[in-house]
Amino acid sequence: MSPHKSISAPQVKPGVEVLFEKHLDLIRGKRVGLITNPTGVDNRLESSIERFRSQPEVKLVALYGPEHGVRGNAQAGEYVPFYFDDHFQLPVFSLYGQTSKPPADMMTNIDHYMRSFDIRHEGKQVESGMMRSVELMVFDLQDAGTRVYTYIATMAYAMQAAAEADIPFVVLDRPNPIGGEILEGPLLEFPRHSSFIGLYPIPLRHGMTSGELARLFNDRFLPKKVKLIVVPMENWKREQWFDETSLPWVLPSPNLPTLESATVYPGQVILEGTNLSEGRGTTRPFEIFGAPWLDGFLLARELNALNLPGVVFREIWFTPSFSKFQGERCGGCQLHVTNRAAYRPVATTLAVLAAVRKQPGSRLELHADYFDKVMGTCAVREALERGQTAGRIVEGFAPGLAAFEKLRAPYLLYP
Numbered sequence: 060m061s062p063h064k065s066i067s068a069p070q071v072k073p074g075v076e077v078l079f080e081k082h083l084d085l086i087r088g089k090r091v092g093l094i095t096n097p098t099g100v101d102n103r104l105e106s107s108i109e110r111f112r113s114q115p116e117v118k119l120v121a122l123y124g125p126e127h128g129v130r131g132n133a134q135a136g137e138y139v140p141f142y143f144d145d146h147f148q149l150p151v152f153s154l155y156g157q158t159s160k161p162p163a164d165m166m167t168n169i170d171h172y173m174r175s176f177d178i179r180h181e182g183k184q185v186e187s188g189m190m191r192s193v194e195l196m197v198f199d200l201q202d203a204g205t206r207v208y209t210y211i212a213t214m215a216y217a218m219q220a221a222a223e224a225d226i227p228f229v230v231l232d233r234p235n236p237i238g239g240e241i242l243e244g245p246l247l248e249f250p251r252h253s254s255f256i257g258l259y260p261i262p263l264r265h266g267m268t269s270g271e272l273a274r275l276f277n278d279r280f281l282p283k284k285v286k287l288i289v290v291p292m293e294n295w296k297r298e299q300w301f302d303e304t305s306l307p308w309v310l311p312s313p314n315l316p317t318l319e320s321a322t323v324y325p326g327q328v329i330l331e332g333t334n335l336s337e338g339r340g341t342t343r344p345f346e347i348f349g350a351p352w353l354d355g356f357l358l359a360r361e362l363n364a365l366n367l368p369g370v371v372f373r374e375i376w377f378t379p380s381f382s383k384f385q386g387e388r389c390g391g392c393q394l395h396v397t398n399r400a401a402y403r404p405v406a407t408t409l410a411v412l413a414a415v416r417k418q419p420g421s422r423l424e425l426h427a428d429y430f431d432k433v434m435g436t437c438a439v440r441e442a443l444e445r446g447q448t449a450g451r452i453v454e455g456f457a458p459g460l461a462a463f464e465k466l467r468a469p470y471l472l473y474p
Contacts, residue, residue: 349391
């Protein structure tokens with residue numbers, strides 16, 4: 060993949076840097092609750108947590124973690140408990156475990172909330188008055204640019220909770236790592252297919268930043284508007300991919316270790332709703348896929364014959380260390396993206412599924428409930444099961460994408 064770096068392009072400043080350099084007044088004298096994980100860093104890799112803790116004019120009173128936790132170590136779907144962190148000397152609440160949407164007490168009466176669940180610090184139950192209430196919720200997470208990524212649902216639920224508690228909500232914006240120009244896939248059918256992996260009617264590849272999505276959600280979809288403040292980045296342009304920002308890459312979750320994995324993710328995440336391995340349990344999650352019954356040599360030949368733009372397939376054998384087919388040898392393919400501007404991950408993965416379905420002795424299964432949640436509609440699964448071509452399916456996305464392009468326009472922050 061060509062990095063397309065521009066030497067003359069100024070370094071992008073994430074929202075957290077802009078906040079402390081130019082908008083300290085937003086947080087000065089406030090008791091802050093921070094939703095973050097290891098991606099919350101500045102250009103020097105200093106964590107947002109430490110920046111807030113070292114600011115004498117700000118009181119950081121609680122941390123809130125999304126899926127994978129504040130430390131980023133939990134695997135996909137793993138229950139994340141809440142606890143008291145002895146290093147940060149802060150309570151760490153999980154928004155992917157006991158709750159998705161923080162209850163009021165988790166923000167407005169923290170000591171009471173912790174005592175009610177017998178949360179302990181140094182072996183002793185947390186004493187009344189040890190913690191205080193949150194006056195300002197701050198969100199600083201790196202999104203992946205795909206609807207099927209739970210951080211934006213965590214943001215939306217936290218915004219709802221903050222609105223109900225009359226607490227302002229600040230989003231420290233970060234780049235869309237796969238650029239902000241290309242839109243792909245069907246719009247989620249709301250509310251029928253709304254879930255934690257897709258709350259609102261946006262496309263699979265939405266082309267927006269977290270701050271832009273927050274503006275859209277707040278104006279169009281939240282039942283009650285929150286007092287929203289977005290701190291934009293500086294120097295980011297919509298056409299920029301993450302490796303053109305000069306920002307350090309910190310894996311946003313355990314199975315998106317590189318920009319290459321994030322590049323294919325908008326399409327390959329669809330495989331989660333099938334009986335194909337999407338490469339979890341390997342060192343190249345989402346870039347490789349397969350199953351014990353799949354002939355990778357035959358499949359690679361058939362897929363390469365399609366001349367799909369910007370991608371070449373190579374046959375591969377792999378044995379997942381966990382997840383689907385743990386310990387079993389799988390045949391399959393690796394996607395090698397040769398031109399990311401031309402490559403269309405959603406169309407590519409639909410072509411993969413259509414090709415796998417036609418293989419002799421194919422055992423492909425589309426698990427209706429989860430597959431439809433990922434796609435945000437049952438229409439794609441039904442079309443594949445009827446034998447419709449990937450090209451025809453993708454053509455059907457065009458009206459929804461055109462409508463979303465108009466819908467999102469007023470909420471975009473970057474040229």
